[in-house]
Amino acid sequence: MSGEKYPFGIKGLVGRGGLLSGGGGVGGMYVGDWRVFTPKIDYEKCTKCWLCVAYCPEAALSKGEEGPQLDPRFCKGCGVCANECPVKAIEMVRE
Ligand code: SF4
Ligand code: SF4
Numbered sequence: 109m110s111g112e113k114y115p116f117g118i119k120g121l122v123g124r125g126g127l128l129s130g131g132g133g134v135g136g137m138y139v140g141d142w143r144v145f146t147p148k149i150d151y152e153k154c155t156k157c158w159l160c161v162a163y164c165p166e167a168a169l170s171k172g173e174e175g176p177q178l179d180p181r182f183c184k185g186c187g188v189c190a191n192e193c194p195v196k197a198i199e200m201v202r203e
Contacts, residue, residue, distance in 0.1 A: 135167025135182050143185035145200040151175045153197035160189035160198060 147160075154175035161169045161176055168182035169189060175197075176189075190198040 135165075137166070138181050139166055139184040140181045143180075143183055144202065145185045145187060146180065146183065146203050147178060147185075147187075147189050147198045148201045149175055149178070150197045150199070153195050155195055155197075157194060159192050159194065163188050163192045 151174045156171075156175055158171060158176070161171055164183075165186065165188060166182045166184055168179050168184075169176040170179070171177070185200070187200045190196075190200050
Protein backbone atom coordinates (compact mmCIF):
# COMPACT_ATOMS: atom_id res chain seq x y z
CA MET A 109 0.00 0.00 0.00
CA SER A 110 1.39 3.41 -0.96
CA GLY A 111 0.97 6.47 1.30
CA GLU A 112 0.72 8.67 -1.78
CA LYS A 113 -2.02 6.73 -3.55
CA TYR A 114 -4.08 5.76 -0.53
CA PRO A 115 -4.46 8.70 1.87
CA PHE A 116 -5.58 6.53 4.80
CA GLY A 117 -2.10 5.00 4.90
CA ILE A 118 0.26 5.35 7.84
CA LYS A 119 2.42 7.88 5.98
CA GLY A 120 -0.43 10.38 6.02
CA LEU A 121 -0.89 10.00 9.76
CA VAL A 122 2.75 10.55 10.56
CA GLY A 123 3.21 13.51 8.28
CA ARG A 124 0.07 15.49 9.04
CA GLY A 125 -0.31 15.69 12.80
CA GLY A 126 -2.27 12.47 13.15
CA LEU A 127 -2.09 9.93 15.94
CA LEU A 128 1.62 9.40 15.82
CA SER A 129 2.54 13.05 16.28
CA GLY A 130 -0.05 14.04 18.86
CA GLY A 131 -2.92 15.51 16.84
CA GLY A 132 -6.48 14.82 17.94
CA GLY A 133 -7.83 13.33 14.77
CA VAL A 134 -7.04 10.35 12.68
CA GLY A 135 -7.76 12.16 9.44
CA GLY A 136 -6.35 10.94 6.19
CA MET A 137 -9.56 11.21 4.16
CA TYR A 138 -10.16 13.91 1.59
CA VAL A 139 -13.37 15.36 3.09
CA GLY A 140 -12.87 18.93 1.84
CA ASP A 141 -15.78 18.56 -0.60
CA TRP A 142 -18.21 18.18 2.32
CA ARG A 143 -17.44 21.67 3.59
CA VAL A 144 -19.96 24.53 3.60
CA PHE A 145 -18.22 26.63 6.25
CA THR A 146 -14.48 27.04 6.52
CA PRO A 147 -12.41 28.13 9.53
CA LYS A 148 -10.84 31.57 9.32
CA ILE A 149 -8.01 32.02 11.80
CA ASP A 150 -7.18 35.38 13.34
CA TYR A 151 -3.45 35.15 14.00
CA GLU A 152 -3.52 38.37 16.04
CA LYS A 153 -5.77 36.69 18.61
CA CYS A 154 -4.17 33.22 18.47
CA THR A 155 -2.08 32.31 21.52
CA LYS A 156 -0.73 29.08 19.96
CA CYS A 157 -2.28 26.85 22.60
CA TRP A 158 -2.81 24.23 19.83
CA LEU A 159 -6.16 23.03 21.20
CA CYS A 160 -7.66 23.35 17.73
CA VAL A 161 -4.90 21.14 16.33
CA ALA A 162 -5.54 18.56 19.05
CA TYR A 163 -9.33 18.51 18.66
CA CYS A 164 -9.69 18.60 14.88
CA PRO A 165 -11.25 15.22 14.03
CA GLU A 166 -9.70 15.22 10.57
CA ALA A 167 -6.17 16.35 11.49
CA ALA A 168 -6.68 19.20 9.03
CA LEU A 169 -4.78 21.63 11.24
CA SER A 170 -1.07 21.55 11.95
CA LYS A 171 1.31 23.70 13.95
CA GLY A 172 2.85 26.58 12.03
CA GLU A 173 5.07 29.58 12.74
CA GLU A 174 2.25 32.09 13.10
CA GLY A 175 -0.37 29.64 14.39
CA PRO A 176 -2.43 26.70 13.12
CA GLN A 177 -2.23 25.98 9.41
CA LEU A 178 -5.22 24.55 7.59
CA ASP A 179 -5.01 21.93 4.89
CA PRO A 180 -8.41 22.44 3.21
CA ARG A 181 -8.31 19.03 1.56
CA PHE A 182 -8.94 17.43 4.95
CA CYS A 183 -11.28 20.01 6.52
CA LYS A 184 -14.99 19.08 6.53
CA GLY A 185 -16.06 22.38 8.10
CA CYS A 186 -17.42 20.85 11.29
CA GLY A 187 -16.49 23.86 13.45
CA VAL A 188 -14.97 21.89 16.32
CA CYS A 189 -11.79 23.99 16.12
CA ALA A 190 -13.75 27.24 16.41
CA ASN A 191 -15.77 25.83 19.28
CA GLU A 192 -12.73 24.73 21.25
CA CYS A 193 -10.58 27.83 20.74
CA PRO A 194 -10.44 29.51 24.17
CA VAL A 195 -9.83 33.01 22.76
CA LYS A 196 -12.30 32.78 19.84
CA ALA A 197 -9.58 33.22 17.25
CA ILE A 198 -11.38 30.98 14.75
CA GLU A 199 -14.50 32.04 12.93
CA MET A 200 -16.46 29.73 10.65
CA VAL A 201 -17.27 31.54 7.43
CA ARG A 202 -19.51 30.37 4.61
CA GLU A 203 -17.58 29.62 1.43
S1 SF4 B 1 -13.67 22.83 10.79
FE1 SF4 B 1 -11.87 22.83 12.11
S2 SF4 B 1 -12.12 20.99 13.40
FE2 SF4 B 1 -13.50 20.75 11.67
S3 SF4 B 1 -12.33 19.60 10.14
FE3 SF4 B 1 -12.03 21.79 9.68
S4 SF4 B 1 -10.17 22.36 10.74
FE4 SF4 B 1 -10.86 20.43 11.63
S1 SF4 C 1 -7.23 27.01 19.71
FE1 SF4 C 1 -7.26 29.20 19.13
S2 SF4 C 1 -5.61 30.12 20.33
FE2 SF4 C 1 -5.28 27.90 20.35
S3 SF4 C 1 -3.87 27.53 18.60
FE3 SF4 C 1 -5.98 27.27 17.86
S4 SF4 C 1 -6.55 29.28 17.01
FE4 SF4 C 1 -4.77 29.59 18.32
